[in-house]
Amino acid sequence: MVDTQDSxxxxxxxxxxxxxxxxxxxxxxxxxxxLSLTDSCTLAHLPAPVARRLALPYRLLLRLMATIRRRxxxxxxxxxxxxxxx
Numbered sequence: 364m365v366d367t368q369d370s371x372x373x374x375x376x377x378x379x380x381x382x383x384x385x386x387x388x389x390x391x392x393x394x395x396x397x398l399s400l401t402d403s404c405t406l407a408h409l410p411a412p413v414a415r416r417l418a419l420p421y422r423l424l425l426r427l428m429a430t431i432r433r434r435x436x437x438x439x440x441x442x443x444x445x446x447x448x449x
Contacts, residue, residue: 364438388442397447407436 365384368374374381385391389400404410407429414422428436 388440388444391444395446399445399447400442401445402443404441405437406439407433 364371364374365381368381388403392398392400402410406425409417409425417425425436
């Protein structure tokens with residue numbers, strides 16, 4: 364996604380630029396003591412409580428996109444990190 368942001372339909376129109384990416388979000392746990400990855404998902408595999416709140420047409424659209432454009436939809440990853448209290 365970082366490499367193709369200039370040709371993306373939305374990202375190409377904003378001034379902010381992505382400078383790096385991380386294929387393994389768990390690797391970030393080694394950057395900071397007390398940082399832990401608690402969840403990681405994509406649009407194709409949303410957490411059940413989130414997916415249930417989506418209207419049926421959106422759930423169906425995501426399922427369709429996960430089938431025909433898997434590579435693209437898997438590029439959008441949501442990561443939840445927790446910082447340990449000091």
